[in-house]
Structures are given as structure tokens and as C-alpha cells.
Amino acid sequence: MTGRRRFLTGAAGTIALCASGRVLGEQASPAGVRSLSGRLVVVDAGGVNLVALSADDGLVLVDSGPARSAAAVTAALDSFAPGRAVRTLFNTHYHADQTGNNEMFASAGARIVAHARTRRWMSIDYWVPAEDRYEEARPVGARPAETFRAGGSLDAGVEEIEYGYLPLAHTSGDIYVHFKGSNAVAAGDAASPLRDPELDYYTGAWIGGRVDAMDIVLGLGDAETRIVPAYGPVMTQAEFRAERDMMEEVRARLFTQVREGKGPRDMLEGGLLDGLPRTWNDPYAFLYDAAKGLWAHHNKLDRNVV
Numbered sequence: 001m002t003g004r005r006r007f008l009t010g011a012a013g014t015i016a017l018c019a020s021g022r023v024l025g026e027q028a029s030p031a032g033v034r035s036l037s038g039r040l041v042v043v044d045a046g047g048v049n050l051v052a053l054s055a056d057d058g059l060v061l062v063d064s065g066p067a068r069s070a071a072a073v074t075a076a077l078d079s080f081a082p083g084r085a086v087r088t089l090f091n092t093h094y095h096a097d098q099t100g101n102n103e104m105f106a107s108a109g110a111r112i113v114a115h116a117r118t119r120r121w122m123s124i125d126y127w128v129p130a131e132d133r134y135e136e137a138r139p140v141g142a143r144p145a146e147t148f149r150a151g152g153s154l155d156a157g158v159e160e161i162e163y164g165y166l167p168l169a170h171t172s173g174d175i176y177v178h179f180k181g182s183n184a185v186a187a188g189d190a191a192s193p194l195r196d197p198e199l200d201y202y203t204g205a206w207i208g209g210r211v212d213a214m215d216i217v218l219g220l221g222d223a224e225t226r227i228v229p230a231y232g233p234v235m236t237q238a239e240f241r242a243e244r245d246m247m248e249e250v251r252a253r254l255f256t257q258v259r260e261g262k263g264p265r266d267m268l269e270g271g272l273l274d275g276l277p278r279t280w281n282d283p284y285a286f287l288y289d290a291a292k293g294l295w296a297h298h299n300k301l302d303r304n305v306v
């Protein structure tokens with residue numbers, strides 16, 4: 001959780017409402033949710049997007065939201081599917097905005113599913129460089145009970161769900177969850193239409209991984225697929241592809257400048273982010289993380305480097 005991540009949460013939530021109406025042609029929905037299909041909704045967890053599917057035997061939920069949103073999330077789910085408990089909870093990655101209410105749902109019977117590396121991060125104290133502090137390990141009850149490495153599928157009765165790994169896109173444990181019947185993908189923080197894309201380099205996340213992960217998401221659906229980011233408006237596939245292309249342009253520029261011995265301050269002053277179809281809230285922080293991310297992926301700079 002960095003300062004800049006928190007900074008935009010409120011604004012992102014507000015804009016998401018406007019943008020989703022434009023993209024989706026929104027119909028009347030219960031408070032706190034926006035409809036993706038008759039059975040699939042985006043739940044507003046205080047500016048953080050969760051995705052909920054109403055299935056025959058209960059709810060499938062993607063991400064549990066920050067702890068402060070517990071009451072709002074519970075109310076939204078109750079209005080969307082009265083009397084139905086969350087049976088399966090996916091965590092797209094380990095950050096507290098995605099896992100803050102894990103214990104609440106697990107203690108009510110939900111099975112939490114995530115990438116093995118997400119559970120590992122939640123099981124140990126770890127250093128947060130941007131905030132100069134340790135994040136403490138999460139209680140056992142908050143940690144995913146079921147983990148995977150590559151991916152899997154879940155037959156929810158009304159809908160087939162596929163999920164899979166997005167290697168090193170934002171953390172080391174990002175996943176997507178694809179609701180095939182509703183033609184929608186929860187992409188977590190591998191998509192970032194409003195906030196600065198974040199690369200938790202100390203986990204191994206890096207810009208090349210992010211581009212590769214975005215290509216995986218693009219391969220899941222078709223032109224009509226809706227992609228739900230962790231923050232901000234639901235994206236069309238074309239909007240998601242535009243963000244992917246921009247990230248690839250940044251990656252190519254970054255490689256060139258790192259090969260020339262430039263650091264993030266040089267890159268910023270040299271205009272590395274100029275002329276792109278978006279602006280950054282904190283461009284130096286992004287370039288610092290992007291450049292630092294290459295330390296662990298230096299072999300990608302040249303095929304003869306190992």
C-alpha cells in the first residue's frame with residue numbers, strides 16, 4: 001500500500017461510476033453494485049472493484065476489499081443476492097485492498113483461492129520500501145486455503161470460470177478470473193486505467209512481465225469482453241489493448257535508456273514518458289520502480305546476458 005495508491009482511491013471510484021455507465025449501458029442495479037450480466041456484478045468496495053457472481057449454491061467473489069469496506073460490501077452483496085453466502089473467494093493478489101475482508105468471508109464458510117505466491121506473501125512479514133516499514137504477516141484465517149501455480153477452472157453451475165497466473169505483472173502472484181458465460185475478466189491490478197500502473201519490483205514484478213500478462217488477458221476473450229481492473233472504470237477490450245500498447249512503448253524506451261546507463265531521474269528529465277496517451281500522478285515513482293524492476297530481469301536486456 002503506497003501513499004499514491006491510497007491517494008487516488010476516492011477519485012477512481014467516482015469516475016468509475018460515470019465511465020461504467022458509458023461503457024456498459026448500465027441498468028438499474030442494487031446500491032453498490034454495477035451489472036455486467038444478469039448474474040455478474042462489480043461491487044464498489046470504497047473505490048476498489050470486486051466482482052461477484054450469483055451462482056446456484058452461493059456467490060463467487062473476486063477480491064474481498066479493504067477492511068474499512070466490510071459493511072458496505074456486505075450490504076451490497078445482500079442487496080444483489082439476498083441470503084446467498086460467498087462460497088468461493090478469489091484473491092487477485094495479496095495487497096490489503098484485495099484481501100482485507102478475507103477473514104470475514106472465510107469465517108462465514110468461504111473457500112479462498114489464490115496463487116501460491118500470494119499465500120506466501122501473506123504468510124510472512126515483508127518490507128515495503130516505498131513506505132519504509134514492514135507489513136506484518138496476515139493471520140492464518142485470512143490466508144488462502146487453496147492455491148495453484150498455473151491456473152484452473154471452476155464450474156459454478158450457471159457459469160464456467162477459468163483462472164490463471166499473470167506472471168510478475170504487478171506482484172509475483174497476480175491472477176485473472178475469467179467469467180466465460182458473462183464474457184468478463186477480473187484482472188486485478190494488472191490493468192490500471194486511472195491510477196499509475198504499479199510494479200512491486202521487490203516481488204519480481206517488472207514492466208516486461210506486465211506487458212506479457214496483458215497479452216494473456218487479451219487472449220482470453222473477444223472484442224466484446226469487459227475487463228474489470230482493481231480500480232477505475234470497467235474497460236472494453238480496445239481500452240485494455242491501448243493501455244497494453246502504451247506499456248509496451250514504455251518498456252521499449254526503458255530498455256533503450258537502461259542500456260545507455262540512464263537512471264530514473266535521467267529518464268524523467270529526458271522525457272521518457274512524454275507523448276504517451278496518459279499522464280502519471282507520480283512519474284518519478286513509476287520510473288524508479290520500473291527501472292528497479294530490471295535489476296532482477298537484466299538478462300532480458302540482451303540475449304547474451306545471463
Ligand SMILES: [Zn+2]
Binds near residue numbers: 093095170189
Ligand atoms: Zn495491488
